[in-house]
Amino acid sequence: MKYPSDGLTELFSSGCRAQFVRWVASARPADFTVGTAARHLGRKRTSLVPEVHRLVRLGLLSARTVGSQNVYSSNPGPRLEALTAIVREFESDQLALFGPTDAG
Numbered sequence: 649m650k651y652p653s654d655g656l657t658e659l660f661s662s663g664c665r666a667q668f669v670r671w672v673a674s675a676r677p678a679d680f681t682v683g684t685a686a687r688h689l690g691r692k693r694t695s696l697v698p699e700v701h702r703l704v705r706l707g708l709l710s711a712r713t714v715g716s717q718n719v720y721s722s723n724p725g726p727r728l729e730a731l732t733a734i735v736r737e738f739e740s741d742q743l744a745l746f747g748p749t750d751a752g
Contacts, residue, residue, distance in 0.1 A: 659738065664691055668699045672708060673735040676722040685720075 657666040667689055671677065677685070682700055686693040700720060703709040708731060710723045722728060 659734075662699075664695045665699050665702075667691070668696060669703075669731065670735055670739075672703060672722055673728070673732040674739075676724075676728070678721045679719050680721070681717050681719060 657663045660666045660669060668685065668691075671685070671689060680688075682693050682696050685691075685700070686696050689696070700709065704711050704720070706727065707725065708723055708728050709720045711718055711720050713719070
C-alpha cells in the first residue's frame with residue numbers, strides 16, 4: 649500500500665514514522681500493544697516495532713509488561729506537548745510555530 653507524502657513524512661524521513669507519531673501525538677493512546685497500533689494504522693507490526701522503541705527511548709511512550717505482552721502508553725510531559733504542537737502545525741499546514749512571515 650502506498651502512503652501519501654506530506655510535511656510530517658518529510659520531517660520524519662518515513663511515512664510509517666510520521667503516521668505513528670501523528671497517532672501518538674493526536675490520540676495519546678493508553679495501554680496499546682504493537683499489534684493494536686498496527687491494526688489501527690494499517691501497518692505491519694515489524695515496521696512499527698522500531699518506531700515504538702524509538703519513542704520509548706525518547707520518553708514519549710512508557711512501556712510495561714503484562715503477562716507475555718509489552719503494553720505501551722503515551723507519556724504526558726513537555727516532550728509530548730512539543731511533539732503535539734509540531735504535528736498540529738504540520739496538520740494545519742500553517743507552520744505558525746515558526747512565526748509569521750512577511751509577504752511582499
